[in-house]
Amino acid sequence: MTSNPRERRVSQRIGAIAESATLKVDAKAKALKAEGRPVIGFGAGEPDFPTPDYIVDAAVEACREPRNHRYTPAGGLPELKQAIVDKTRRDSGLEVTPAQVLITNGGKQAIYAAFAAMLDPGDEVIVPAPYWTTYPEAIQLAGGTAVEVLADETQDYKVTVEQLEAARTERTKVLLFVSPSNPTGAVYTADEIRAIGQWVEDNDLWVLTDEIYEHLVYDGPDGPQDTGSMPVLCPFLQDNCVVVNGVAKTYAMTGWRVGWMVGPADLVKAATNLQSHATSNVANVAQRAAIAALEGDLSAVEEMKAAFARRRETIVSMLNEIEGVYCPTPGGAFYAYPSVKGLLGREHDGVRVETSAELAEFILERAEVAAVPGEAFGSPGYLRFSYALGDDDIVEGITRIQKLFA
Template identity: 65%
Template sequence: MSRISARIAAIAPSATLAVDAKAKALKAAGRPVIGFGAGEPDFPTPDYVVDAAVAAAQDPRFHRYSPTTGQPALRAAIVEKMQRDSGLSIEENQILVTNGGKQAVYNAFQTLLDPGDEVIVPAPFWTTYPEAIRLTGGVPVDVFAGPEQGYKVTVEQLEAARTDRTKILLFVSPSNPTGAVYTPEETAAIGAWALAHDLWVVTDEIYEHLTYDNAVFTSIATATPELEKVVILNGVAKTYAMTGWRVGWMIAPADVIKAASNLQSHSTGNVSNVAQMAAAAAVAGPLDAVEQMKVAFDRRRKAMVAGLNEVPGFHCPTPEGAFYAYVDVRDALNRDYQGFTPTTSAELADFILERAEVAVVPGEAFGPSGFLRLSYALGDEDLAEGVRRIRELLS
């Protein structure tokens, strides 16, 4: 009898965290590694958010268990935030506060899926989505959209993937890993298609405030108001530079939230009260700090795209959202580099890490081989130096 269950043994580790961990281990060993792996803003959490956490830590009310569904102050702030940012009117009983966005993803799929149910997953996708689906016994069905179509799937592609087992469409805009942002019209068309086929839509909106140029975020729940079967996932990690605080949430019909809350009550219970009060201050507060971060992200975005497009065999579309560049490196494969010929993007990423001491995430983590994801949520000097090293290694 196996020591590890087949269900857990089948899970692929998080490729992004694995790359980040390897880069940090090499840095700890004294190597000057530059990490483009983790999607983590390099800015500190805003002061007013930290102050709220300090105040909460000093208040004995927050030293005790609290409702699994979340602190009333945070849930009320999320209600106001949804009206402010998306024009959506929701009730507090439609909100479950989770331990980061990942638990919201996990809870959503565990609550909605039975074994054999299919989820259409546009690719490239964030590495956690298919694993969370498989943990339920569900089946992820990849639909790939390459750079030729802006990394955005079409209704025709979705319809071709739909079967009588399809229960959920996963919709992510702005996208991790590609930075693609669906237009309001594209979003509405996909929402209308899901509605017509009575599908659930699970939409991850964690990058909603990180868009550039003329791109605008549009919630699929706003674009298709008739869509009742929708679960919205979000959190404070990316917008407010709070990755380590571990506060996310899911918004869904009240019966779904009740079921998901029951699940969470048997897994983790309430999220840290101190972190929740910090998140409440962030969500209810101004977006000034976010706008300042966006100025830096935009500058880095342009510098990274320009630099990567100078690397032979690299083709880097300009991302419109989030803080990632998703580079098409298919023309850089099967070339001789100092006696080494990579045939996959995974081999190329390993070569870049070992020879240039730059950590990037290969496309195999997000779908087909032939691509690399680089986060530009790091300092300007490190970004320039990392891109320079890649260019020199592969030129």
């Protein structure tokens, strides 16, 4: 006896997708603020700066141009593709052609499109954890299976070749590589990248490298960090490597929804065909704004980076003053990812807290501070704090947590 098809109103494939934990925390914080509660939200990875004026001005001008009121090529405006080619050469040293570029509706669509073009059912993707919440969901949607490899704070949140090899099976097809990392801020050295790249080559795998935070790499104790782009440091991988990037983090353009993937022309063509049926072209006004962003200088970017570097020092120092919390100094991005294991399995203000998810809820209710628990990133026992918010809010928010656990 077969069940009524209408009894399952949502497909199993879509029903299995989890809501974005970071956006969920951000939405809850905003809802509490709307109720009048003085919540400070460390949840969303979103710069608090406005988009630079010259980019906004380019969008305003684009709105008045009738050519931008029409369909344009599904894969992106030729002018933006060329701007990405030039920007990629300038910023990472990677030489590509416009045929190797697909413009997408933000970095998330680029990630999904890349996995959809690379994976067949049963293919495995090695995913270093802690990971950004979207990666496993995009892999699952594309028909693949995410295989998690955990690196904790004792490894500076960076996986080793030995760990990757232990996770590899005959079904492994892709390695996901992210540096700087969301949620940890970890930055791999050039030598570490070369070693991992050689392992990818030796095992005839694909690699998807997410470079959305490429401009947010901070100086280490001895000066600028020695790092780089995997396909530049490992040129032998260029025919099996996809680079994902976008304007969201670098230019404070999260809401403009312009990302891209760069890769071998045949894979990019396949992903473009998918986009032609899924969304067609990215909004032309946003694409014109992105051209202005990429063709401009990086002075506004450097100003934001300097602010993030200052905030990084503040939040790491203040978190490490809390007994039971250990926060390594992140090398890039704008996230602090402290271990809170020392606060778990204990009673706080009459409430016993066993997990980092429970701890995040406790902090939100008692201190009115929103952070994302490590469960969202495949590593329970941690909290993620974005420091892409104002200096005063950072100090006030962490001070509240300090008082809560004093």
